[in-house]
Amino acid sequence: MIHLAGPYLLAAALVGLGVFGIAVRRNAVLLLVGVELVLSGALVLLVTTQAAGADRWSAGSVLPLFVITIAAAETVVALAIILTAFRQRSRVDLDEPSGEAP
Amino acid sequence: MTALDTAFAATALVAVAGGLLAVTTKHVVHAALWLVVALLGVAGSLLVLGAELVALVLVLVYVGAVVVLVLFALMLTRAPIGPDLEHAAGPWRTVGAALLGGAVALLLGSVLLPLAGEPVERADVTSTQVAGQLFGTWVWPFELLSLLLLVALVAALAVSRIPREEQREHHRAEQEVAP
Numbered sequence: 638m639i640h641l642a643g644p645y646l647l648a649a650a651l652v653g654l655g656v657f658g659i660a661v662r663r664n665a666v667l668l669l670v671g672v673e674l675v676l677s678g679a680l681v682l683l684v685t686t687q688a689a690g691a692d693r694w695s696a697g698s699v700l701p702l703f704v705i706t707i708a709a710a711e712t713v714v715a716l717a718i719i720l721t722a723f724r725q726r727s728r729v730d731l732d733e734p735s736g737e738a739p
Numbered sequence: 740m741t742a743l744d745t746a747f748a749a750t751a752l753v754a755v756a757g758g759l760l761a762v763t764t765k766h767v768v769h770a771a772l773w774l775v776v777a778l779l780g781v782a783g784s785l786l787v788l789g790a791e792l793v794a795l796v797l798v799l800v801y802v803g804a805v806v807v808l809v810l811f812a813l814m815l816t817r818a819p820i821g822p823d824l825e826h827a828a829g830p831w832r833t834v835g836a837a838l839l840g841g842a843v844a845l846l847l848g849s850v851l852l853p854l855a856g857e858p859v860e861r862a863d864v865t866s867t868q869v870a871g872q873l874f875g876t877w878v879w880p881f882e883l884l885s886l887l888l889l890v891a892l893v894a895a896l897a898v899s900r901i902p903r904e905e906q907r908e909h910h911r912a913e914q915e916v917a918p
Contacts, residue, residue, distance in 0.1 A: 653844025
């Protein structure tokens, strides 16, 4: 027997922490840490549907695998963009105004 | 409180504490390392919820690959060893971000908690069932994922090969001289 309030609270807390991290960080690489936390909150929710016995086609186990793969692909592209921006303007500050690099 | 509830509370505590430190610490490298703790906590809670395969893949892909990539990127963008004072957030920004994160968590919690209801019997889905579904019902999305990974790989290569501004001008000048 398991009470479902725990997983739901964990998912809400992880998404809240992730949004906080996305809003507060000025280093572009650390922005991704917040994104990963939001995605892990989504994973917990998806797996909870399986634990509650309410899923067809094992969606509660298969969809998290898809989410993890897509997150990995997203991280690779995001880091490539950040590193290219760093080579062009030699800083990763998100507060820097757009336009000409100094 | 059953044994499962207690185990879940312990792993969830690890996940939330790790996540909190990952988003608040001033040391950039520590942020990535606390993310490892948070993700291990999440993997533990998934294990308690009965999804061994997802927990294993989470540890392999997130902790093994994504965090290592983030650490590499931190090194390549010349992250300082001590506290990162250059990118320190102001007090108002911190307060605003805390309000935003708290509001999101409260909103999600208030939507989800009424759905919880009474304790339920944990449904056991074996890895054999998951594998059967993955290569049966979900086989086309699964194949599409391999295409997505290939596209991401090629796109990352293409983006990182964009030359620097002065190099591009140098190249252009060379081309103008050549003919």
